[in-house]
Amino acid sequence: MRRAYFKNNWIAALMVTPQLIVVFTFFYFPASQAMYWAFTLEQPWGGGNTWVGLDNFRAILSDDLYWSSVWLSIVFALGSTALAVGMALILAIFVDRQLAGYKAYKIGMIWPYAIAAPAVGLAFRFIFSPGAGIMMFVNQVFPDLWNPVENGTQAMAMVILAGAWKQVAYNFIFFLAGLQSIPRSLIEAGAMDGARTLRRMRDIQLPLLAPTFFFVLVINITDSFTDSFGIIDTMTAGGPSRATNLMVYKIFNDGFQGLDYSGAAAQSIILMGLVIALTFVQFRYIERKVHYT
Amino acid sequence: MAQISIRNVRKSYAKQEVVHGVDLEVATGEFIVILGPSGCGKSTLLRMIAGLESVTSGDITIDNRVVNDLEPHQRGCAMVFQNYALYPHMTVAENIGYALKVAGLPKVDRLARVQAVATSVGLTEFLERRPGQLSGGQRQRVAMARAIIREPKVFLFDEPLSNLDAKLRVQMRHEIRRIHNHIHATSVFVTHDQQEGMTLADRLVVMNKGVIEQVGTPEEIYHRPASVYVGGFIGSPAMNFLSGQISAQDSAVVLANGAKIPLPVPLAAAHDGQFTQIGLRPEELALVPAGKGAFDAAFEFAEELGAARLYHFQFEDLMLTVLSADKPAVEKGKPMGIRIGAGAVHLFAADTGKRLSAKVGSRERELV
Ligand SMILES: Nc1ncnc2c1ncn2[C@@H]1O[C@H](COP(=O)(O)OP(=O)(O)OP(=O)(O)O)[C@@H](O)[C@H]1O
Ligand SMILES: [Mg+2]
Numbered sequence: 001m002r003r004a005y006f007k008n009n010w011i012a013a014l015m016v017t018p019q020l021i022v023v024f025t026f027f028y029f030p031a032s033q034a035m036y037w038a039f040t041l042e043q044p045w046g047g048g049n050t051w052v053g054l055d056n057f058r059a060i061l062s063d064d065l066y067w068s069s070v071w072l073s074i075v076f077a078l079g080s081t082a083l084a085v086g087m088a089l090i091l092a093i094f095v096d097r098q099l100a101g102y103k104a105y106k107i108g109m110i111w112p113y114a115i116a117a118p119a120v121g122l123a124f125r126f127i128f129s130p131g132a133g134i135m136m137f138v139n140q141v142f143p144d145l146w147n148p149v150e151n152g153t154q155a156m157a158m159v160i161l162a163g164a165w166k167q168v169a170y171n172f173i174f175f176l177a178g179l180q181s182i183p184r185s186l187i188e189a190g191a192m193d194g195a196r197t198l199r200r201m202r203d204i205q206l207p208l209l210a211p212t213f214f215f216v217l218v219i220n221i222t223d224s225f226t227d228s229f230g231i232i233d234t235m236t237a238g239g240p241s242r243a244t245n246l247m248v249y250k251i252f253n254d255g256f257q258g259l260d261y262s263g264a265a266a267q268s269i270i271l272m273g274l275v276i277a278l279t280f281v282q283f284r285y286i287e288r289k290v291h292y293t
Numbered sequence: 294m295a296q297i298s299i300r301n302v303r304k305s306y307a308k309q310e311v312v313h314g315v316d317l318e319v320a321t322g323e324f325i326v327i328l329g330p331s332g333c334g335k336s337t338l339l340r341m342i343a344g345l346e347s348v349t350s351g352d353i354t355i356d357n358r359v360v361n362d363l364e365p366h367q368r369g370c371a372m373v374f375q376n377y378a379l380y381p382h383m384t385v386a387e388n389i390g391y392a393l394k395v396a397g398l399p400k401v402d403r404l405a406r407v408q409a410v411a412t413s414v415g416l417t418e419f420l421e422r423r424p425g426q427l428s429g430g431q432r433q434r435v436a437m438a439r440a441i442i443r444e445p446k447v448f449l450f451d452e453p454l455s456n457l458d459a460k461l462r463v464q465m466r467h468e469i470r471r472i473h474n475h476i477h478a479t480s481v482f483v484t485h486d487q488q489e490g491m492t493l494a495d496r497l498v499v500m501n502k503g504v505i506e507q508v509g510t511p512e513e514i515y516h517r518p519a520s521v522y523v524g525g526f527i528g529s530p531a532m533n534f535l536s537g538q539i540s541a542q543d544s545a546v547v548l549a550n551g552a553k554i555p556l557p558v559p560l561a562a563a564h565d566g567q568f569t570q571i572g573l574r575p576e577e578l579a580l581v582p583a584g585k586g587a588f589d590a591a592f593e594f595a596e597e598l599g600a601a602r603l604y605h606f607q608f609e610d611l612m613l614t615v616l617s618a619d620k621p622a623v624e625k626g627k628p629m630g631i632r633i634g635a636g637a638v639h640l641f642a643a644d645t646g647k648r649l650s651a652k653v654g655s656r657e658r659e660l661v
Pocket of ligand 1: 306311329330331334336337338487
């Protein structure tokens with residue numbers, strides 16, 4: 001690999017400074033603040049914070065509401081990831097098989113990913129609103145069939161769908177690139193060996209897509225823990241009766257609505273730890289996973 | 294074992310035709326080599342036989358059955374690809390046995406056949422490895438084994454040796470010929486390497502720009518190239534070309550500088566006055582003292598080949614090459630006589646590039 005060296009260190013420093021400032025202001029500074037809050041408690045009548053060690057964490061981990069939010073986050077993560085990965089894989093296979101015009105399609109497909117989560121949430125809130133949009137007609141035919149405002153399971157299904165929809169585009173691009181990087185001659189060899197389309201997909205394309213698959217899987221799960229905030233906030237605000245109160249939303253709720261900074265900070269440290277762990281898995285095991293040559 | 298007929302087959306991509314009406318008959322058990330420069334459509338033709346590419350018009354039949362619309366695996370062909378196309382995630386044994394697995398053969402039978410085929414190509418020690426852990430030559434063998442195990446009626450090869458080094462290429466060439474002599478499957482082998490083509494082929498098909506220029510045994514094609522193109526393409530070092538006009542009166546072809554190359558009487562008589570390209574193979578020319586040959590040419594430089602040398606001459610505004618095993622005394626700029634061996638003159642019409650023979654049309658009675 002070729003590297004560029006700067007003779008003058010000042011220029012180098014000048015060039016990295018903006019990036020460093022951004023990273024510090026928006027990541028390290030808030031993270032250190034969260035650390036500070038997580039291990040301290042504000043005194044009831046003011047007068048600064050006192051060190052409480054792991055008390056905040058103990059309090060959270062013994063809170064049933066917290067564990068329920070963990071469980072809901074897992075349901076959301078698995079649900080939206082499975083849906084997004086599955087849909088993207090099917091779409092990519094279709095596009096890979098008939099390439100005519102796939103470029104335009106590819107560009108069209110990436111748009112949802114470029115839409116901010118709250119905008120996705122708003123759009124889906126309209127689509128799934130029991131009193132407006134498509135679901136209104138469903139409710140007219142089958143009264144009270146659909147009401148995510150009252151039914152927690154339906155609310156969860158709704159946010160999973162919105163989260164998956166947003167993620168599909170991103171996954172699709174990776175899967176398509178992965179499929180197209182499989183040499184055509186391998187597929188042709190499969191055809192000569194007598195394997196039909198589905199058989200070739202199962203025996204040749206999907207196994208060769210495995211590294212891409214795991215990569216996308218981990219990225220999706222990681223994203224679903226953090227990126228779900230915008231969708232929850234606009235669509236359900238964690239309700240009904242906390243049925244969609246995911247970890248990331250509970251942090252916001254406890255911190256900014258309940259003003260329990262220390263509890264929220266401790267929760268965000270745990271969430272950060274989780275994301276770091278997943279990223280580690282990604283680098284450690286998946287990047288190193290056998291790449292066939 | 295099967296007989297293949299290709300009848301007026303054409304292939305177009307979008308609006309562009311790349312194979313312009315090819316006719317070819319391949320006999321049962323024959324080893325056919327399609328030889329041609331890059332981009333002439335050899336792979337396209339092969340892939341149409343295999344069923345990997347559709348036929349735009351014309352018919353391909355295998356054992357008298359039109360296969361135009363059959364799936365690749367229904368045609369009974371096996372193919373060895375240029376880059377081997379081994380399945381990277383499967384072991385060697387799985388690669389070789391994949392076709393049988395797809396066909397639903399029980400595992401025991403499959404393993405036995407894989408074992409037998411692996412033994413025949415010398416792969417037994419590598420059965421558990423992945424293709425990525427093999428050398429180029431070993432991968433080549435796996436590709437061969439994968440084709441052999443299907444016991445195909447037709448074997449198709451698309452430049453299977455072009456990724457190997459020179460020595461291994463010769464070795465694999467012998468191996469392929471040995472396997473062919475053993476199983477006698479009808480084989481179509483595509484290459485742009487004329488030595489490979491000459492040595493492997495029962496019959497050679499020379500292609501250029503989407504048409505077949507000539508079909509014949511390697512010997513026929515070498516000794517009686519049907520066109521300027523084939524003459525220049527086959528043979529190394531390449532054929533020399535001079536221009537001249539045929540004179541029946543002199544029974545010779547007269548070069549621009551007045552020099553005369555003698556021709557058999559019937560040949561000269563049949564084409565009196567015709568402008569022609571004269572093809573002379575470097576190995577059929579000999580060096581003699583100036584004035585003693587058909588014409589003189591000025592020596593430029595020589596190349597050592599070990600067993601012989603290539604002598605390069607300036608003649609008019611052309612370069613002329615002579616292959617000679619003895620060591621004549623040459624000096625740069627000095628003229629040498631060029632003697633032309635009996636029957637070494639290939640004549641081609643200057644306008645069409647087609648070979649000129651004593652009697653045109655009907656049954657050719659070739660005297661040159
Ligand atoms: N899929 C395709 N789409 C458009 N043109 C193609 C396609 N495949 C081949 N061609 C064109 O058809 C012509 C013949 O290609 P082909 O691959 O048969 O050549 P070849 O004789 O095998 O050459 P090489 O020795 O380089 O492999 C070329 O001009 C090529 O550009
Ligand atoms: Mg080719």
